[in-house]
Amino acid sequence: MGLKVADPSPAPRPGPVTLEGRFGRLEKLQPGHARPLWKYFEGQPQLWTYIGAYGPFDTESDFAAHIERFAGSTDPYVYAIVDKDKGPVGYFTLMEIRPAHRSIEVGHVMYTPALQKSPLATEVQYLLAKYVFETLGYRRYEWKCNALNAPSRRAGQRFGFVYEGTLRQFVIAKGRNRDNAYFSMLDSEWPKRKSNFERWLSRENFGPDGKQKISLSSLNADTQVT
Template sequence: MSERPLGPQVAGFVPPPPPGPEVIGGVHVTLERLDAARHADPLFADNLGQDWLWDYMPYGPFASLQEYRDWQAEMATKADPFFYALRDTISGRVGGLASYLRIDPSNGVIEIGHIQISPAMQRSPAATEAISLMIRWAFEAGYRRVEWKCNALNAPSMLAARRYGFRHEGTFRQHMLVEGRNRDSAWFAILDDEWARLGPAHAAWLDPANFDGAGRQRQALSQLTAQAMGWDQP
């Protein structure tokens, strides 16, 4: 019998640690381990009246500040998902949440999700840098694969994944029920060897020279990551 093909050996792989830093610092944003006492009140205020922010989430909108505080307090106790609050370094204000989840050190796989950015932080360098920092931490810690999954109807999340350089790997049909509705899930990933190309693209976008005096980008991150990956320009 002829030999059947097997995957290549992964020499020297050591399972990376689970997420743990209390703080991950950047230029525009600081990621702080979620703490309801510090983070719930300002985020509830920023999200008030913006119920659409929760359209694709399995929780929310929250009817009261206390309900939101209680939810944050529960999330802050969990190791998976492992939540961070995103604090804008210029304004000092908390503007969003993001987490690591489906954390699988034995296979070197980790996902970024539960991303909820307030209108005040959306489309800002701080919001972009927050996700970039999370990707970078994962690969520097030794993960081989960083995943991004979203509702296949969530067009902004699909575009964001591509913008960061995640590769679309397919759609899992009838993957979940979320608040009684069907969810088909789009799957994306970046591999460690791809980050070797994408990391410099992220750094080039975040470089102050990429922004004019009014804070407008000179070159889009989607263009830089497409160039790095050899994709068609957006």
């Protein structure tokens, strides 16, 4: 028998919140996000390489239809990522939502070049994790990806997710085999991860040239096992 869970009641489902940060915000995806997002997705077919269910899109109308469908979904529940200066630059979701077990996953992480490697790319992961653990009260937060997707594996560990293993021949995606690499963050680990996020995001961690002084990967070095 496992340890008794202090609160075994179901967790709330995610909702249409707006979470503000220093570099931008996340907000519920709406059909109106399609046009500004297309500006950054157009001509970037490589962004869809490891997305198993959809994409790439050749036209703005096809992309807009995808965004409209996605905006109406409850699982995955989709949030637009909005840069304070550039507007919408990507989206991600909360998915595999299991309130009875207080388990949830961040997935469909779509970062355009305008978002990649920016402070906002990290800040929104912090804002979403904080929402998952502190507002909704989930106890397990998952990150999983195609096992061949090395950038996603590195990103998950950089954000503080711990590698758990790889499930082989998990699905057939776009006619190809996909093994899934699994990572997780637990509620008991969140205080440390939160502190690391906040230390990295602090103004003191960036020089006049905007470069970081200490990396988030080094702060979360205990996750760097593959």
